[in-house]
Amino acid sequence: MKKIILVLFGSISLLINGQIGNENISYSTGNFFMKANRPSTKEYIVDGSPYSNGDQFNKVIIKDYSKNVQDLRYNAYEDEMEFKNGDELFYANKENNLKIHFPTLNKTYKCFNYNYDGKSKLGYLVVLVDSPKYSFFKREKVELLRGEKSPNAYSKDANDYYAKEKDLYLVSKNNILFKFPKNIGEASEFFSVDKKEMESFVKSNKINFNKEIDMVKLVEFINK
Template identity: 30%
Template sequence: MKLQLKLAIITTLLSIMMYGQAYDRPRTFNYSGITAPERFISKISPATQGSPYIYTTFLLAKIENFEGVALLRYNANNDEFEFIDPSNDTLVLKKVVTFSKISFVANKSNYRLVEYTDKQKQKIFGYLVCLQENKDYSLIKRQKIDFYEPKEAKTSYDTRIPPRFERAKDTYFLKYKDQDIVEFPSNKKGLVKLYPDKKEAIETFIKQNKINFDKEEDLSKIIDFLAT
């Protein structure tokens, strides 16, 4: 725990130092061009437990079609990116294709603004993390943090539950060439349904490698297998 705290502090300090160095150089940034209209960030009540952010600190990131770097953080509750402008205001990045690729410098996380289909067959335009690209196949995941309203005590024996943010389980997606991004199958049967021509090979691979569809590293192995 102490090591993680030290690493977090070092990362934050490096980000601040690099950000400061970047602003020592002449800038031609047009922050008004990347800001979502009227989207200043409202403050979260101190009584709220947890956080809507994957990383609470702003970290250096590169935005597609935006010169240089900026300090960003991902709000996994609203599915949007926030950034700090030169006036020290916290604003929301425009959710447009122009800025569809975001790469964090320190942790190498790569976000993509894409259209994908969830398990309920709904089309969603949002941010996914690109974990792996192997030839025609990609493994992508959605990070989500849910908000829960407070629950008042109904009797003197009950305890009030404050409002809170809680990290939801990550959802994984699969992309093949230019086809739609779909939710990664949760089992062997689902994978075979996607690729019936590879039925025997898939069954043999899963059995020999003891694949667990709940493990990210095993899903990565599947991507490598499909790409061969």
């Protein structure tokens, strides 16, 4: 069995107590956990939530790793998996090609080095179709927007707030990610499929290029 990437709460507590003042918490296997430092709500209030699945922590399953890992939640603003120890938040260390499955959410996140729009990044994407031919992913992202200043002294300034961006759907091709095609013409060209065959499948299955479930059906069809 591989080394556990997330250590038990008690072990972390001992290490934290022994390394007060450090931003990173290390342990004997050499892995690291970064303290999730964010402004205190007492000093700096931000409306909304940075979490795409809600604020709760959920059980996870990670193949070939111990079952005794912390409950996690995905922070879509920071692109990090968070866990809690006492009253403090920590980010789990990122590992290339690591898959984290949330059974209660029926959702799997993959952490990997990917290339999109000319940029490389090590981050998390939701796995929608996992295939050696064409894999299909969803990027969840939250941005922090500035609140508006009050135009007068009689009302308060609006707080900064988290706003969810529109989900971005990406297809892998030759280890590079591309936006999902917008229509039949783009799809037939991108997937190198005869346009008439593509039209027939789209029509018979009533494929909507803006619906996730239909996009999954199309990629699964292409992969057959």
